[in-house]
Structure formats: C-alpha cells, structure tokens
Amino acid sequence: MQKRGVVRAQVTVAPNHPGFRKEQPQHPLTDQGISLNELRLHEVVEKQTRTRGSMGRKPRFEPSFLDESYEQCRRLCAEYAKTFYLGTRLMTEERQKAIWAIYVWCRRTDELVDGPNAIHMSSTVLDRWEERLHDIFDGRPYDMLDAALTDTVVNFPLDIKPFQDMVEGMRMDIGKSRYENFRELFLYCYHVAGTVGVMSVPVMGIAPESRLSAQNIYSAALYLGIGNQLTNILRDVGEE
Structure with a gap:
C-alpha cells in the first residue's frame, strides 16, 4: 500500500516571474465580466499556492x-x-x-x-x-x-471560500429565477460552476516552469467553469 502523506501540489510560478500580484490587470470574459478582485479571491489564490494542505492536524x-x-x-x-x-x-x-x-x-x-x-x-x-x-x-x-x-x-492547499461560494449559488437557485443582465448571470455562473475551477487548480497543479502568474491561471480556470455553465444554460434553452 502506498504510504500516505502530504502531497506537494506544485502550485508554484516560474523562477524570477512576478507571480501573483494584486495590481496585475484583470482579464474578464467580457467587458461585463467580474474580476478576481470583485470576487475577493486574491486571498484564496495566495492560500492555495502553498505546497501543504489546508488542515494543520491530520484526522x-x-x-x-x-x-x-x-x-x-x-x-x-x-x-x-x-x-x-x-x-x-x-x-x-x-x-x-x-x-x-x-x-x-x-x-x-x-x-x-x-x-x-x-x-x-x-x-x-x-x-x-x-x-x-x-x-x-x-x-x-x-x-x-x-x-x-x-x-x-x-x-x-484547498481554501474553504470557493466551497462556501458554491453553497451560496444554491441559495441563489432557490431565491431567484430571473437575471436582469449578463453581469448578474455571470456572477451566478461563478458561484455554481466557476468555483469548481478555483477548487481544482491546487489539485491539478501549476507547472514550475509556467510563465503565467498564478492569478492568470486561476482566472482561466474560473472562466472555463463559467463558460461550461453558460453552455449548459444555452443547451437547456434549446431543449426546452
């Protein structure tokens, strides 16, 4: 049986690369998109770029x-x-x-x-x-x-916030049935699907030789989840 222990998630950036910086420009999906700044995910990214698990004491x-x-x-x-x-x-x-x-x-x-x-x-x-x-x-x-x-x-090194944000997306599901504009829809898609991208990066890892910052990689993972959710919505519209 393989010995269990802390797995290094390799969530690191390339040497001499500026890495994660709050002042870096955001790249929203569209002009109406929502940035990592607005989602308050900077601290999450910083925590999840550690090489050790989130829990101090192993059950x-x-x-x-x-x-x-x-x-x-x-x-x-x-x-x-x-x-x-x-x-x-x-x-x-x-x-x-x-x-x-x-x-x-x-x-x-x-x-x-x-x-x-x-x-x-x-x-x-x-x-x-x-x-x-x-x-x-x-x-x-x-x-x-x-x-x-x-x-x-x-x-x-998983942070709890993306998981909490997904639960908040379920609250949106039971409390709201219409979205007035794309920005509102975008925010909903973050909560129910973009969060999965944010959860997954620490597990999938970032190659040490990557020239992209952790922030940009997290943004891409988040927008992939949002894009998948928008696709699901369009499919459901077509079927119904």
Missing part, C-alpha cells in the same frame, strides 16, 4: 475506511461524469482521488436543489450543509463521502 482514519471512501467517490464520478472521469485517469493516483472527492461534494451540493429531494429544500437545509462543510475542513466528517474530502484538504 485519524482507518486505511481501509479511507480507501472505501475514495472508492465510493470514484464510482460516483465514473457513473455520473463519464467523460470527466476518463480525464481524471490521466492524473497521478493521489490527484485522481482528490478530484473525485471534490466532484462528489459538488454533486451532492447541486442535488440539494436539483435532486429528488429538492422539494424539501430551504435556507435551513443549506445552513446545515454549510455547517457540515466547516466540519469537513475542521477534520470532523459526517459520513464516509465527507471523509474523502477531509483527507483531500489535508493533502492539498
């Missing part, structure tokens, strides 16, 4: 329990995100597990408002889900699937 899990936790995440990803799952198979074993754990948490979050029990959705339910999120980051998982994300937080 104790039985190896067999943790293996089964990740295996359940793998099965769910393989069943519900077949193309995405195939892409994860190109990663190292530890990165695969981390991405599966993030995927499953995001799927479970989305199902709160779009799943079979969505009729019971309320702000109280989302409040409780966010409390569970804090428990995960504090090393107190509620169930086996939560345990996989708790272990991922140990191994990779």
Whole structure:
C-alpha cells in the first residue's frame, strides 16, 4: 500500500516571474465580466499556492475506511461524469482521488436543489450543509463521502471560500429565477460552476516552469467553469 502523506501540489510560478500580484490587470470574459478582485479571491489564490494542505492536524482514519471512501467517490464520478472521469485517469493516483472527492461534494451540493429531494429544500437545509462543510475542513466528517474530502484538504492547499461560494449559488437557485443582465448571470455562473475551477487548480497543479502568474491561471480556470455553465444554460434553452 502506498504510504500516505502530504502531497506537494506544485502550485508554484516560474523562477524570477512576478507571480501573483494584486495590481496585475484583470482579464474578464467580457467587458461585463467580474474580476478576481470583485470576487475577493486574491486571498484564496495566495492560500492555495502553498505546497501543504489546508488542515494543520491530520484526522485519524482507518486505511481501509479511507480507501472505501475514495472508492465510493470514484464510482460516483465514473457513473455520473463519464467523460470527466476518463480525464481524471490521466492524473497521478493521489490527484485522481482528490478530484473525485471534490466532484462528489459538488454533486451532492447541486442535488440539494436539483435532486429528488429538492422539494424539501430551504435556507435551513443549506445552513446545515454549510455547517457540515466547516466540519469537513475542521477534520470532523459526517459520513464516509465527507471523509474523502477531509483527507483531500489535508493533502492539498484547498481554501474553504470557493466551497462556501458554491453553497451560496444554491441559495441563489432557490431565491431567484430571473437575471436582469449578463453581469448578474455571470456572477451566478461563478458561484455554481466557476468555483469548481478555483477548487481544482491546487489539485491539478501549476507547472514550475509556467510563465503565467498564478492569478492568470486561476482566472482561466474560473472562466472555463463559467463558460461550461453558460453552455449548459444555452443547451437547456434549446431543449426546452
């Protein structure tokens, strides 16, 4: 069995490169786009460019329990995100597990408002889900699937804010059905999909020889998520 330990996410910038700077110009998707500045993600990027996990104290899990936790995440990803799952198979074993754990948490979050029990959705339910999120980051998982994300937080420098922002996107889903302009829609797409890009960068890593700053790479990941969500919306419009 492979020895477990802290995985270096290689989220670094090239030597002598200016790297992440708050004063760097932003590159919004359009003139109506929203920048990292406005989303208050600078601190998140700084935290997630560390080489160690976010959690100071590693929870104790039985190896067999943790293996089964990740295996359940793998099965769910393989069943519900077949193309995405195939892409994860190109990663190292530890990165695969981390991405599966993030995927499953995001799927479970989305199902709160779009799943079979969505009729019971309320702000109280989302409040409780966010409390569970804090428990995960504090090393107190509620169930086996939560345990996989708790272990991922140990191994990779994930910040809680993108996860909280996704929960906020679910609040937007139950509280608002129309968006008056593209800027409002853009913000919604960030919360429900752009956040996934921000979560994923520490796991996928940035090549040490990259000439791009961490800020630009995070922007690209964020906009990829937003672009995918806009595509999903257009597809749904076409189908309906």
